[in-house]
Amino acid sequence: MLVPSRRRLRIEVWIVLGLSLGQSAVYSVVQLLDKMTRAPLAEGTSTLNRSQSAREYFDLTYQLLDIIFALVPVLLVIYFLTDHRQPGAEEGPRGTSAFTRLGFNFARPGRDLLQGFGLAALIGIPSLGLYAAGRALGITTAIIPSALDAYWWTVPVLILSAVRHAVVEEVIVVGYLLNRFGKFGWSVPLAIFTSAMLRGSYHLYQGFGPFIGNAIMGVIFAWLYTRTKRVMPLVIAHALLDIVAFVGFSLFGKAVGLG
Numbered sequence: 001m002l003v004p005s006r007r008r009l010r011i012e013v014w015i016v017l018g019l020s021l022g023q024s025a026v027y028s029v030v031q032l033l034d035k036m037t038r039a040p041l042a043e044g045t046s047t048l049n050r051s052q053s054a055r056e057y058f059d060l061t062y063q064l065l066d067i068i069f070a071l072v073p074v075l076l077v078i079y080f081l082t083d084h085r086q087p088g089a090e091e092g093p094r095g096t097s098a099f100t101r102l103g104f105n106f107a108r109p110g111r112d113l114l115q116g117f118g119l120a121a122l123i124g125i126p127s128l129g130l131y132a133a134g135r136a137l138g139i140t141t142a143i144i145p146s147a148l149d150a151y152w153w154t155v156p157v158l159i160l161s162a163v164r165h166a167v168v169e170e171v172i173v174v175g176y177l178l179n180r181f182g183k184f185g186w187s188v189p190l191a192i193f194t195s196a197m198l199r200g201s202y203h204l205y206q207g208f209g210p211f212i213g214n215a216i217m218g219v220i221f222a223w224l225y226t227r228t229k230r231v232m233p234l235v236i237a238h239a240l241l242d243i244v245a246f247v248g249f250s251l252f253g254k255a256v257g258l259g
Contacts, residue, residue, distance in 0.1 A: 006184055012080055013180050017198075020073035020172055024202040031205035035141065044141035046206040049161055049246060051148050059149070063157045067164045074168055077176045102175040103230025116236025119224070123217050124241050134209020141207045145242075145249040155247055162242030166235045173199050174222050175231040192222040 004012070017023070035044040052062035081098035099105045106112075134140025148154050173195050181191035196218030200211040221234045 009180055009183055013177070016073060016077060016080070016172065016176065019076070020070075020168065021198065021202050025198060025204075028202045028205040032207070035205070040138055041141055041207045042135065042138040044207070045144060046141045047144045047147045049146040049148055049158060056149070056151055060151070060153050060157065063148075063161070067157075067160050070164050070168055074171050077172055081176065081179065101179070102171060103225075103228065103232055104171060104175065104235070105232065108230075112230065112232045112236060115224075115228075115233035116240060119221075119233060119237035120240040120244075123220070123237065124244065127213055127217075127241075130209055130213045134207060134212075137209070139207050140209035141205075143206055143210070145245040146247075148250065150250075154250060158246040158250055159243055162246050163235075163239045165242050166238035169199065170221065170231050170234040170238055173218070174225045174234055178222060178225060188226055192219055192226070195222045 014022070017025075035041060038044070049063075051059055052066075053059040078098045081101055083096070100107075131140060131143070135142070146154075146158055148158065177195050177198070178191050181194065186194075196215045199218035200215030203210040203214045221237075225231060225234065
């Protein structure tokens with residue numbers, strides 16, 4: 001089987017990022033500049049889950065479509081990481097699946113859950129303090145995790161939105177990129193740094209505090225992935241953080257700023 005060249009892999013990475021979180025990073029920088037040139041960041045607001053229609057079931061439809069289509073780049077990554085060789089004696093045995101390679105499966109559910117809950121606690125509690133500090137210093141906008149109207153489907157959609165963010169970010173920014181950076185010949189510290197900076201950059205629209213917090217989270221998550229080669233605990237932790245933020249705000253109206 002012909003092994004893709006580094007040039008081909010670099011083009012592949014740019015395509016994936018251009019369709020997903022790289023695009024988000026570019027928009028985030030522009031949004032940050034827009035907010036900074038309008039008023040001090042402390043007076044700005046960042047809304048994460050917006051209502052898209054005043055009509056209940058059209059809003060639900062738009063929310064579900066956003067979630068579904070946001071996952072398409074993840075499918076593209078799974079496709080790129082899949083061994084497409086047909087089994088044959090002259091080609092040797094086929095490699096592991098993309099899900100196994102990423103550790104994005106249910107091979108060890110108990111351990112993954114424990115690690116996920118532990119990571120969520122490790123990241124979530126300091127994030128609240130960092131958000132408060134950022135607000136006090138004027139470098140963080142007011143973050144509204146949910147502005148959806150109160151319908152029967154609001155909480156389930158917010159949970160799905162949280163899972164969507166977790167899957168997209170951890171599979172692409174950690175699992176996929178660290179795999180490709182390794183094939184580029186990059187050192188582990190450089191790969192972790194780049195992954196973390198990308199994670200921070202697509203949160204810049206929230207201000208510099210969330211950039212710093214998410215970059216630190218990115219270092220921790222990427223480092224852990226290099227040790228375990230499993231993205232599932234990261235997905236669980238990220239989903240828990242966002243569920244608490246999104247659903248908690250929707251139910252109790254308290255602004256929090258979690259990854």
